[in-house]
Amino acid sequence: MQLTFFKYQGTGNDFVMIDNRQLVFDKKDTKRIAFLCDRHFGIGADGLILLENHDNYDFKMVYFNADGNESSMCGNGGRCITAFAQHLGIISNEATFEATDGLHHAKIENGLVSIQMKDVDIIEGHENHVFLDTGSPHHVEMTKMLEDLDVKAKGSSIRYGEPYKEIGSNVNFVYKNSANNFSVRTYERGVEDETLSCGTGVTAVAIAMHYLEETEKNSITLKTQGGNLQVSFEKDVTGYKNIWLMGPANLVFKGIIE
Numbered sequence: 001m002q003l004t005f006f007k008y009q010g011t012g013n014d015f016v017m018i019d020n021r022q023l024v025f026d027k028k029d030t031k032r033i034a035f036l037c038d039r040h041f042g043i044g045a046d047g048l049i050l051l052e053n054h055d056n057y058d059f060k061m062v063y064f065n066a067d068g069n070e071s072s073m074c075g076n077g078g079r080c081i082t083a084f085a086q087h088l089g090i091i092s093n094e095a096t097f098e099a100t101d102g103l104h105h106a107k108i109e110n111g112l113v114s115i116q117m118k119d120v121d122i123i124e125g126h127e128n129h130v131f132l133d134t135g136s137p138h139h140v141e142m143t144k145m146l147e148d149l150d151v152k153a154k155g156s157s158i159r160y161g162e163p164y165k166e167i168g169s170n171v172n173f174v175y176k177n178s179a180n181n182f183s184v185r186t187y188e189r190g191v192e193d194e195t196l197s198c199g200t201g202v203t204a205v206a207i208a209m210h211y212l213e214e215t216e217k218n219s220i221t222l223k224t225q226g227g228n229l230q231v232s233f234e235k236d237v238t239g240y241k242n243i244w245l246m247g248p249a250n251l252v253f254k255g256i257i258e
Contacts, residue, residue, distance in 0.1 A: 012196025012226020065190025073135025075199020155187020196226030
């Protein structure tokens, strides 16, 4: 069987994108999904995303980690599928779509793709880190040694340690550059390695930095290994709302694989 796919990337966070509006792709075949994401034997990606029809909205997003398992929300993936939907002619410059964590609004302006993330009402502040869910669970920890940090080793030890042993968590390491600029490196569960960028991760970092009073700004630039992303938000008595993640999302190539 031949499968047509599209490869997209958003600040180096890359995805195999498939138009599954005809529901021909087997979502239970975890080995096949892992093969397609394999960088040595398949196409190579941090995850695989299916675009499907939705009865009430522009489309539905179904996201799988590189290990083949269906996963929680992916921010950069949401931005890339918005660009993909525009490429397919499904949308013009705005979209409303459903993902595993609920409804999302998105827009494309001046070559940048923005996606509205879920509200954040619960933030756990601990002695050395913050934990919150921005569509996916995130551990956020500040460090003074970001450039030389072994992200895979330290991230893995946190991801598989307590209290995350059962549910797993993404792990973000942060260095403050200025009042509204932070550098971030992320260990992603499901990929089980450092990725060049993580959308829900930088969203979690921006909110965590405001929560920790490391910044008073509500529009923050996050520098990742793959490029810069911007996160804006509003704070009220119940938490953080109107959260937007913005950055580039580009088609890399289209192909056919057996």
